[in-house]
Amino acid sequence: MISLLEKAEVGRNEASAILDSALKGADDGELFVEQRLSEQAVFDDGRLKSASFDEAQGFGLRVVSGETQGYSHSTELSAAAMTRAAQICRTIVSASTSAVMAAPARTNRELYVAQNPSDHFAFADKVALLQRVDEFARKADPRIKQVSVSLSGDWQEIEILRAQGQVYRDSRPLVRFHVSVMASDGKERASGSFGFGGRGLYGDYLSETKWQDAVKEAVRQSLIGLEAKPAPAGEMDVVLGPGWPGILLHEAIGHGLEGDFNRKKTSAFSGLMGERIAAPGITIVDDGTVARARGSLAMDDEGTPSSSTTLIEDGILVGFMQDRLNARLMGMKPTGNGRRQSFAHSPMPRMTNTYMLDGDKHPDEILSSVKRGLYAKSFGGGQVDITSGKFVFACTEAYLIEDGRITMPVKGATIIGNGADALKRISMVGNDMALDPGIGTCGKQGQGVPVCVGQPSLRLDQITVGGTAA
Helix, strand or coil, rough: CCCHHHHHCCCCHHHHHHHHHHHCCCCCEEEEEEEEEEEEEEECCEEEEEEEEEEEEEEEEEEEEHHHHHHHEEEECCHHHHHHHHHHHHHCCCCCCCCCCCCCCCCCCCCCCCHHHHCCCCHHHHHHHHHHHHHHHHHCCCCCEEEEEEHHHHEEHHHHHHHHCCCCEEEEEEEEEEEEEEECCCCCCEEEEEEEEECCHHHHHHHHHHHHHHHHHHHHHHHHHHEEEECCCCEEEEECCCCCCCCHHHHHHHHEEHHHHHHHCCCCCCCCCCCCCCCCCCCCEEEECCCCCCCCCCEECCEEEECCEEECCCEECCCCCHHHHHHHHHCCCCCHHHHHHCCCCCEEECCCCCEEECCEEEEHHHHCCEEEEEEEEEEEEEEEEECCCEEEEEEEECCCCCCCCEEEEEEECCCEEEHHHHHEEEEEEEECEEEEECEEEEECCEEEEEEEEEEEEEEEEEEEECCCCC
């Protein structure tokens, strides 16, 4: 792999000297260099609606002193620009004589191929595929009135330079396919969608069987939506399906277990390390090492190798997700969760692939245990308050449970609760853990990064459900 600094004709020794000068007397810092190629094609209303291809490159230089960060970035990859950035960042350094934090250990882990997805799939072939998907969806059922299909690819090369010339490199592919449809029976309208992707090449995901199954799933959701009745409201038992419903776990619990919120004591879980915060049998991990998963990283954006970090073990809080800054200030080890959206952003603790491990119950056993309740198969948007842990999530596909059986589909259902409280209301955990198909993007402080979520089927006792039934 050719060095990004070499491509920019900036000598490694020169860049290292600039960085070392900036880090003198600091606690930590790095030079992050990035080159990124991204593309997207959208087929909508029976035609190619948009197509884009973007190329970006630049660097971000960071100096850390105590808990203060100096950060400067530029699209100009030159020694002069780096020198200016170093001068700006050095202004935060006090008279400290502390040594720079030790560099991360190295990894040769290969979780994905180091190839640009676009090199293996011509643009004309992408458009032809999207057109076939559109035609297949429209023929699936006469009630399908609108179809939108998108395909995107991303190729990111990064190079991290640390004190004393330590260099870390990674090349990351990412692809995503998504189809959404709208159905109408003349009286009602309903939508459905499905997508998949991950860290691989287009050919790894776009078999004819797979994209046709995605279309069938989107169509199924939309037709079910036409039958749905207004959801009831009140306290009731709720069963969450496997896979994508883990987004509730991600938002309501995962963010609260990131190091920065706990160091600043703004998380609902602050000060609870070693204590029981969930029902027995609940184990939750953040694992950035799942091969080709959307949230996986051979190393994070600080150069720390990704790991599988146990956050909650058998109901006990045992770990946080850490970047280097918060780990140092909390006296802990970095866990490989220091992530950034691009060279224009400083890193912070972020999730990768966050999921709950299997329990010992068959999904049918969980359903049969509920006299009257709600089965939530999929979620859409939601809101979470990290400090209090309160959340509200909208169900995009949900059903009533009556006498242990799934019955009528309902619409307008929302799940309302508190993350810490919800953990203790889990009374049954299924043995059908699944990760989502590779569609998630997590937002935090204005930065978006790809993530994956997952869980087995779960029963939550007496959760508040918002509904629209009269």
